[in-house]
Amino acid sequence: MLVAMASIVSSMSFRGEMMKQFGYRDYISQSKVGAQLLTSLKEGKLEGTQCTKCNISYYPPRAYCRECLSDGYIIGFIFSGKGTILSFSEVHVPPAGFERFTPYTVCIVELDEGGRLVGWIDPGSQSLKIGDKVRVKPEVIEGDRVVYKITRGSSPDVDIKAEKIAQNLVTGSNKLQGKVAIITGAGKGIGREIALKYAREGAIVVVAARTLSDIETVAKEIKQSGGEATPIKCDVGNVKSVQQLIEKTLERYETFDILVNNAGISKSALISKMTDDLWNSVINVNLKGTFNCIRAVIPHFSTKRPLGGKIINFTSTAAKYGNVGQSAYSASKWGVIALSKSAARELATYKVNVNCIMPGYIETAMTADTPSVYKEQTIAQIPQMRIGYPEDVAKVAVFLASSDSDYMTGSILQVDGGLRM
Amino acid sequence: MKIGIVGIGHSKFGRRDDVTVQELAFEPFVEALNDSGLQREEIDATIIGASPVYMTQRSIAGPVTEYLGLNPQPVWLTEAACSSSASALRTAYALIKSKMHDTVLVLGVQKMLENPTSEILKIMGRTGDVQWEAPYGTTFANYYAMYANAHMTKYGTTSEQLAKVAVKNHFYGSKNSKAMFQKEITVDKVLESRIISSPLHLYDCCANADGSAALIVSNEEISKKISDTPIWVEGLGAATAPFSLLTRAELSTLSSAVEASRSAYTQAKIDPTNIDVAEVHDCFTIAEIMAYEDLGFTERGKGGEFVENTYIGGKVPINVDGGLKAKGHPVGATGCSQVVGIVQQLRGEAGQCQVDGAEKGLTHNVGGHGQYCLVHVFSR
Numbered sequence: 171m172l173v174a175m176a177s178i179v180s181s182m183s184f185r186g187e188m189m190k191q192f193g194y195r196d197y198i199s200q201s202k203v204g205a206q207l208l209t210s211l212k213e214g215k216l217e218g219t220q221c222t223k224c225n226i227s228y229y230p231p232r233a234y235c236r237e238c239l240s241d242g243y244i245i246g247f248i249f250s251g252k253g254t255i256l257s258f259s260e261v262h263v264p265p266a267g268f269e270r271f272t273p274y275t276v277c278i279v280e281l282d283e284g285g286r287l288v289g290w291i292d293p294g295s296q297s298l299k300i301g302d303k304v305r306v307k308p309e310v311i312e313g314d315r316v317v318y319k320i321t322r323g324s325s326p327d328v329d330i331k332a333e334k335i336a337q338n339l340v341t342g343s344n345k346l347q348g349k350v351a352i353i354t355g356a357g358k359g360i361g362r363e364i365a366l367k368y369a370r371e372g373a374i375v376v377v378a379a380r381t382l383s384d385i386e387t388v389a390k391e392i393k394q395s396g397g398e399a400t401p402i403k404c405d406v407g408n409v410k411s412v413q414q415l416i417e418k419t420l421e422r423y424e425t426f427d428i429l430v431n432n433a434g435i436s437k438s439a440l441i442s443k444m445t446d447d448l449w450n451s452v453i454n455v456n457l458k459g460t461f462n463c464i465r466a467v468i469p470h471f472s473t474k475r476p477l478g479g480k481i482i483n484f485t486s487t488a489a490k491y492g493n494v495g496q497s498a499y500s501a502s503k504w505g506v507i508a509l510s511k512s513a514a515r516e517l518a519t520y521k522v523n524v525n526c527i528m529p530g531y532i533e534t535a536m537t538a539d540t541p542s543v544y545k546e547q548t549i550a551q552i553p554q555m556r557i558g559y560p561e562d563v564a565k566v567a568v569f570l571a572s573s574d575s576d577y578m579t580g581s582i583l584q585v586d587g588g589l590r591m
Numbered sequence: 592m593k594i595g596i597v598g599i600g601h602s603k604f605g606r607r608d609d610v611t612v613q614e615l616a617f618e619p620f621v622e623a624l625n626d627s628g629l630q631r632e633e634i635d636a637t638i639i640g641a642s643p644v645y646m647t648q649r650s651i652a653g654p655v656t657e658y659l660g661l662n663p664q665p666v667w668l669t670e671a672a673c674s675s676s677a678s679a680l681r682t683a684y685a686l687i688k689s690k691m692h693d694t695v696l697v698l699g700v701q702k703m704l705e706n707p708t709s710e711i712l713k714i715m716g717r718t719g720d721v722q723w724e725a726p727y728g729t730t731f732a733n734y735y736a737m738y739a740n741a742h743m744t745k746y747g748t749t750s751e752q753l754a755k756v757a758v759k760n761h762f763y764g765s766k767n768s769k770a771m772f773q774k775e776i777t778v779d780k781v782l783e784s785r786i787i788s789s790p791l792h793l794y795d796c797c798a799n800a801d802g803s804a805a806l807i808v809s810n811e812e813i814s815k816k817i818s819d820t821p822i823w824v825e826g827l828g829a830a831t832a833p834f835s836l837l838t839r840a841e842l843s844t845l846s847s848a849v850e851a852s853r854s855a856y857t858q859a860k861i862d863p864t865n866i867d868v869a870e871v872h873d874c875f876t877i878a879e880i881m882a883y884e885d886l887g888f889t890e891r892g893k894g895g896e897f898v899e900n901t902y903i904g905g906k907v908p909i910n911v912d913g914g915l916k917a918k919g920h921p922v923g924a925t926g927c928s929q930v931v932g933i934v935q936q937l938r939g940e941a942g943q944c945q946v947d948g949a950e951k952g953l954t955h956n957v958g959g960h961g962q963y964c965l966v967h968v969f970s971r
Contacts (some may be wrong), residue, residue: 276729
């Protein structure tokens with residue numbers, strides 16, 4: 171039997187303030203894996219991680235496996251939310267910031283599928299006991315924060331069937347069901363995340379990049395999770411290689427609907443010290459490579475029936491504001507904007523939308539070598555006070571690939587936590 | 592080579608608005624120095640045990656050493672929450688054993704009451720997992736209250752049994768001039784006091800405090816030369832447990848304490864029945880009951896009944912200087928304070944709280960809500 175939750179829900183409305191006082195802007199997003207899980211938590215699901223090496227599932231989620239020390243994980247193990255109270259206590263003398271909720275009852279719950287969580291429970295009129303069966307459901311408060319709502323008993327109407335990621339990865343809303351997407355630079359970072367996210371949304375993914383081992387790993391991960399993917403080696407700066415990418419895709423899947431021009435490189439040097447080779451290599455991959463791919467897909471997009479397609483190009487906040495030592499990168503990314511707008515005009519007749527994503531400071535291999543001082547200074551400038559994660563960008567890439575963005579073309583969507591408004 | 596404790600000192604615990612952290616450190620230092628008969632120059636190094644997060648003065652090892660006149664000898668800080676100074680003793684032991692130094696000052700010092708209680712609770716709460724636990728307002732009392740609930744449900748331990756621990760420790764605290772509280776209490780008074788975190792009442796909880804304690808530790812040769820009654824460190828056990836309740840296998844025991852005591856007993860070549868007197872980490876009354884079981888003084892689940900055996904004259908006199916409950920708990924100083932109590936007992940200098948003929952003593956210092964535990968065995 172569910173206990174009325176009025177008091178706990180009302181008290182939770184203070185949690186935003188509470189967490190600010192406690193020093194947390196967004197406590198779950200303190201880690202990359204936490205940030206990745208916010209979406210499902212907001213959908214009311216307790217989604218854990220599963221180690222790709224030894225298949226152990228974790229709640230709370232873990233980026234690194236405690237047992238085999240692997241750093242490979244996939245998200246998608248859905249816990250049913252049913253559990254048992256291991257212990258509890260009603261707090262009467264709270265820490266600073268919690269005075270307004272006092273007394274509140276903290277309990278620790280062991281979930282039926284393993285894993286535990288600490289949350290608040292409304293004890294209601296009946297006395298609480300260790301061993302009581304409870305249900306846990308994440309709930310959004312304050313617009314974007316998530317807390318656990320714990321209630322006693324179990325109710326079939328809120329039951330979420332436990333399912334293992336190995337059996338069904340598609341836990342998204344299938345916004346790209348049946349679509350075929352080509353993603354360049356998909357071996358790691360943002361491109362990899364987009365590939366995984368598209369697969370979760372039901373797309374068939376062509377995973378392209380220069381390093382075969384990277385894209386094979388991504389494709390394998392998608393396939394092991396029940397999705398469909400093909401790795402195709404491609405250097406976007408090489409016209410012939412791009413041509414082969416398109417031919418092989420059509421050979422395998424007969425069509426495609428989405429092109430994500432994510433491949434890019436960053437090589438830094440002050441203008442006074444920049445060689446022609448360095449300048450040309452950056453421009454050739456970032457700008458010419460994007461052009462090569464767009465030009466190569468036009469024959470298909472102009473003849474496919476029904477008409478329709480999505481091209482998503484990647485620019486950068488560095489294009490908007492410039493960066494010391496990144497003249498080639500910034501110029502190439504500004505060039506992508508102009509290229510995208512021209513392409514948007516030219517391809518509108520074929521019902522192809524061409525839009526840009528402008529990521530800010532995102533945690534990827536490309537930004538991993540940033541000096542920590544610069545990293546801290548940059549994060550300090552971000553109104554949302556955290557670095558971005560590939561997941562943040564991937565979600566926008568889903569939107570631009572889906573029918574939700576059909577009336578958008580030539581646009582630039584900035585994903586930077588407010589860094590460069 | 593054996594390692595001996597040749598000097599001890601202990602400040603008055605409590606609200607110490609009258610001193611800076613350096614001055615607070617000075618009090619037990621001078622006592623210990625005089626006790627040992629050594630000169631400052633004979634101290635080769637200093638290890639400070641403290642939890643710096645509570646104090647306004649940053650990096651206190653430097654300021655304290657300068658104030659004590661111990662420059663240019665080296666100093667550094669060990670931090671393991673409430674077991675910081677037991678960890679400092681372990682570090683000193685290793686330094687002397689390795690012959691890097693001959694004589695080391697171990698000094699536990701803490702000023703907590705520069706912060707209001709709510710702030711201290713917040714700081715302590717953050718010793719738990721800040722991503723998945725602390726956002727729900729967990730506190731130390733709350734963690735131990737959950738242990739208490741688990742222990743009560745599993746073994747039938749009662750609130751009265753918890754209260755009896757407080758009554759005993761306040762009884763002995765009333766005889767300790769260095770204790771924060773020197774008044775006896777009754778079971779009724781405990782049970783009538785307000786709930787802090789159910790089922791723990793106010794008198795089930797130790798008090799935040801300021802305080803300091805010092806040990807001078809030397810190698811065997813120096814110890815024998817300068818002291819008629821060196822107290823030998825016979826066994827050192829240290830262990831950890833998952834810091835998050837989300838990964839603890841059991842909530843009614845501290846696996847770190849079980850493991851640390853096992854290794855201390857092994858090194859000292861004894862078992863729990865050889866211990867004549869013990870100081871255990873009674874930050875909450877339930878913590879002392881769990882310690883009885885974790886240290887092997889009684890069977891698991893029987894801790895609640897065992898309290899009567901921990902008075903002087905009982906099976907194992909425990910916390911007969913008042914424990915954290917009556918002395919107060921300046922987190923960085925507590926580990927050293929416990930050792931001071933045991934050294935006094937083994938020297939036969941514990942006055943009206945002396946356990947006759949005590950030859951072997953034990954300290955049990957827990958850090959955080961059980962993530963660290965250090966168990967030390969001493970002999971005369």
